[in-house]
Amino acid sequence: MNVHLATGRRKTAIARVRLIENGTGKFTVNNIDVEKYFPTKDLCESVRHPLTLTESTKSYDIVVLANGGGKSGQAGAVQLGVSRALVEANADNKEALRGAGVLTRDPRMVERKKYGRRKARKVSQFSKR
Secondary structure, three states: OOEEEEEEEEOOEEEEEEEEEOOOOOEEEOOEEHHHHOOOHHHHHHHHHHHHHOOOOOOEEEEEEEEOOOHHHHHHHHHHHHHHHHHHHOOOHHHHHHHHOOOOOOOOOOOOOOOOOOOOOOOOOOOOO
16 A cells, blocks of 8 residues: 655645545545535535546545645645645656646745735825825
């Protein structure tokens, strides 16, 4: 039984992925089934996207520990972690995953609030008199 470990990050979310070979297709996030953990169908599909690209939906068991951020950020982190684990399990998967753009870490983060401003960029209205 081979186990492949990978980490995915998105915004402030971190997902630690454990990919177990010769599995039944069981996918859990924080000990909860993936369909119940992610509330929308879009997030579930985005998390399973690397598996459908490599046609390995039923050949691995996936256990994920996700923390930080919200559900959307966690879904992106899980997707990246699963993609990296699939590449570690089989290097032939890299080409298909890279072409679909799921191996690229999304660098966008929330910009910090600046002093004297209401938000990061919003400024109070200028008054001439």
